[in-house]
Amino acid sequence: MDKSVFRNMSYGVYIVTTMDGMRPTGCVANSCMQITSDPSVVAVSINHDNYTNKCISESKSLAVNILTEQTDMTLIGRFGFQSAKDIDKFEGIAFEWAYGNPVFTDSCGWFAGDVIGSYETSTHTVFFVEVKDAKSLPGTPMTYAYYHKVKNGTSPKNAPTYQADEPAESSLEAASASRWICSICGYIYEGDVPFEELPDDWVCPVCKQPKSVFKKG
Numbered sequence: 001m002d003k004s005v006f007r008n009m010s011y012g013v014y015i016v017t018t019m020d021g022m023r024p025t026g027c028v029a030n031s032c033m034q035i036t037s038d039p040s041v042v043a044v045s046i047n048h049d050n051y052t053n054k055c056i057s058e059s060k061s062l063a064v065n066i067l068t069e070q071t072d073m074t075l076i077g078r079f080g081f082q083s084a085k086d087i088d089k090f091e092g093i094a095f096e097w098a099y100g101n102p103v104f105t106d107s108c109g110w111f112a113g114d115v116i117g118s119y120e121t122s123t124h125t126v127f128f129v130e131v132k133d134a135k136s137l138p139g140t141p142m143t144y145a146y147y148h149k150v151k152n153g154t155s156p157k158n159a160p161t162y163q164a165d166e167p168a169e170s171s172l173e174a175a176s177a178s179r180w181i182c183s184i185c186g187y188i189y190e191g192d193v194p195f196e197e198l199p200d201d202w203v204c205p206v207c208k209q210p211k212s213v214f215k216k217g
């Protein structure tokens with residue numbers, strides 16, 4: 001089976017947000033699609049291992065924030081490559097409230113609503129959400145392809161579209177000797193300054209981990 005065909009499908013890049021009791025939380029998702037118009041129902045796929053999955057199951061409510069080509073990559077690093085079990089993902093991040101869920105203004109829009117059902121696959125829960133509130137904001141939506149090709153982004157292993165030959169897993173061996181790769185998120189450093197000359201407090205622009213987690217390819 002040629003799984004690379006899935007790369008020809010179109011996806012966006014989203015941050016799905018919800019509440020962990022009184023605390024806002026969320027994670028990056030790319031498998032998200034509208035499935036009915038009236039009422040507006042959207043399906044969102046979240047890995048069983050994501051802490052956000054448990055929070056959505058309990059709160060039965062979520063919001064989807066549509067990221068733009070200009071969205072700060074640190075937002076993706078924070079929500080895509082770190083766990084709310086370890087950090088407060090919203091610390092220092094500007095957000096507003098919509099239908100009881102946190103939403104970002106650094107997006108080209110969001111929608112929020114109630115979980116009206118779900119389906120369990122072997123690795124992911126597909127949540128069906130009836131949208132109750134929505135807002136469109138200026139900006140060009142970031143496609144998953146743009147995230148990979150222009151932003152040098154990679155997929156966490158929990159992403160439904162993750163493929164084992166992505167840089168996050170395989171580039172440590174495959175990359176040329178001149179490349180430095182983040183061992184946490186797979187980001188490949190391609191800056192003008194030689195990696196060795198970056199300051200000691202430099203951090204990965206995607207996952208915010210220190211310079212020390214980078215490995216030479």
Ligand code: FE
Binds near residue numbers: 183185
């Ligand atoms: Fe990283």
